[in-house]
Amino acid sequence: GFGAIGKGYAADKAKALLQNIGVPSGIINASGDLNTWGKQPNGKDWMVAIINPLNKEKVFSWMPVDNSAVVTSGNYEKYVKFNGVLYTHIIDPRTGYPSTGILSATVFTANAELADALATSIFVMGVETGLDFVNQLKGVECVIIDKDNKIYTSKNINLKPINR
Numbered sequence: 001g002f003g004a005i006g007k008g009y010a011a012d013k014a015k016a017l018l019q020n021i022g023v024p025s026g027i028i029n030a031s032g033d034l035n036t037w038g039k040q041p042n043g044k045d046w047m048v049a050i051i052n053p054l055n056k057e058k059v060f061s062w063m064p065v066d067n068s069a070v071v072t073s074g075n076y077e078k079y080v081k082f083n084g085v086l087y088t089h090i091i092d093p094r095t096g097y098p099s100t101g102i103l104s105a106t107v108f109t110a111n112a113e114l115a116d117a118l119a120t121s122i123f124v125m126g127v128e129t130g131l132d133f134v135n136q137l138k139g140v141e142c143v144i145i146d147k148d149n150k151i152y153t154s155k156n157i158n159l160k161p162i163n164r
Helices: 006-020 112-125 127-134
Strands: 026-030 033-037 046-052 055-065 069-074 079-082 085-088 102-109 141-146 151-153
Touching (some): 006 026, 006 033, 006 112, 033 046, 046 069, 046 102, 112 127
Antiparallel strands (some): 026 033, 079 085
16 A cells, blocks of 8 residues: 555645645645745744654654655554554564564655655664665665664764753
């Protein structure tokens, strides 16, 4: 299905439509997949929160975004708990079982559809492979939080965690 890219695709199309009719700036939220252009009415960059996956009521960092898409794949929104174990909705195609090891993968890039596909892929790849992959891609950055709540970032990202 289109689950791994559908919301990103919709965000990209909505952004293009609004830009084509002359909307000078905005932020599209397609059920958590974000796409921005221009500045806020006060002239500042759009600010996007990265949620603490162990407590989705708390933000651990705010990131400024400018003409960028931001997409997170995580295990804290869609899951099933069975015998006290949380199983994510993201299946590792290598095993056929729910992916493990990462709590969330947030991707920043110009295109929400691409960010959507990459966030899901990184979630399955794991921390080391995911970071190696992203660091080879021009114009793509990511923040990964592993099962131990440790934060990893790709090159060229300036993450400033706030009190978690």
